[in-house]
Amino acid sequence: MSAPQPVHQRILLKLSGEALMGDDAFGINQATIERMVAEVAEVARIGVQVAVVIGGGNIFRGIAGGSAGMDRATADYMGMLATVMNALALADAMGKQGVTARVMSAIDIQQVVEPYVRPKALQYLEEGKVVIFAAGTGNPFFTTDTAASLRGAEIGAEVVLKATKVDGVYTADPMKDPTATRYTRLSFDEAIGRHLGIMDATAFALCRDQKLPIRVFSIVKPGALMRVVMGEDEGTLVTA
Ligand SMILES: Nc1ncnc2c1ncn2[C@@H]1O[C@H](COP(=O)(O)OP(=O)(O)OP(=O)(O)O)[C@@H](O)[C@H]1O
Numbered sequence: 001m002s003a004p005q006p007v008h009q010r011i012l013l014k015l016s017g018e019a020l021m022g023d024d025a026f027g028i029n030q031a032t033i034e035r036m037v038a039e040v041a042e043v044a045r046i047g048v049q050v051a052v053v054i055g056g057g058n059i060f061r062g063i064a065g066g067s068a069g070m071d072r073a074t075a076d077y078m079g080m081l082a083t084v085m086n087a088l089a090l091a092d093a094m095g096k097q098g099v100t101a102r103v104m105s106a107i108d109i110q111q112v113v114e115p116y117v118r119p120k121a122l123q124y125l126e127e128g129k130v131v132i133f134a135a136g137t138g139n140p141f142f143t144t145d146t147a148a149s150l151r152g153a154e155i156g157a158e159v160v161l162k163a164t165k166v167d168g169v170y171t172a173d174p175m176k177d178p179t180a181t182r183y184t185r186l187s188f189d190e191a192i193g194r195h196l197g198i199m200d201a202t203a204f205a206l207c208r209d210q211k212l213p214i215r216v217f218s219i220v221k222p223g224a225l226m227r228v229v230m231g232e233d234e235g236t237l238v239t240a
């Protein structure tokens, strides 16, 4: 009998910046990033093409700067730069685990990382390299969830996998409402209409329009990413 095969050949993995903190209050917890990278490396090694969008919530969010009185666009650029730091740390950790990664930034900082060029990203993926998209969409007032939807659609990913601290989409934020229950599956229109805060409406709407499904699952749960890639029931599926 042949070994089980992955159900996805090319994925866009959105990694929560906040999850990189582990149990720390800020920044990147080394053991946590190594564990997350080991999970990504495992799926890359079975031949799945992996593109990553990394968040920045462990370092800086524009909304926090804005509410503290900063110019919002400036604060958002700071947030985007935070994702570049996370991307560099991820690529470094991948290299140490024998996975070749390339960071591509939506903001031009060529001394640090190469710019995002779609055909080059596709070439890297076909070569089996992990591509890490940094600096979100490159525009203020957006989020890295929207960047994940955008890059996912651009590279022809079969699914956006949102890897976060919670194990799916709930009827309300499970960190605030202990009575919230988890959906196994829901539509984009339900997610948008019910204002489910797990992702922003722009990210959901872009995936809906491009018919690109999203699966939300826990990156804290060991082996969950591999189970998702193998088509096992994990987290919440959001589809048209
Ligand atoms: N309906 C909901 N179902 C599940 N989680 C929800 C919901 N509403 C709000 N959340 C919250 O959304 C959080 C997901 O945030 P996450 O940190 O992955 O996203 P982010 O803000 O895009 O990431 P980053 O840390 O990269 O900024 C969860 O930790 C959870 O507390």
Ligand SMILES: O=c1ccn([C@@H]2O[C@H](COP(=O)(O)O)[C@@H](O)[C@H]2O)c(=O)[nH]1
Pocket (backbone or CB within 6 Å): 017, 054, 055, 056, 057, 060, 061, 062, 063, 075, 076, 077, 078, 079, 080, 081, 082, 083, 135, 136, 137, 138, 139, 140, 141, 142, 143, 144, 145, 147
């Ligand atoms: O396209 C984008 C993506 C992100 N930002 C800013 O970066 C931070 C961190 O991203 P998260 O999605 O919150 O992890 C975000 O709060 C924005 O300030 C952006 O401006 N444009």
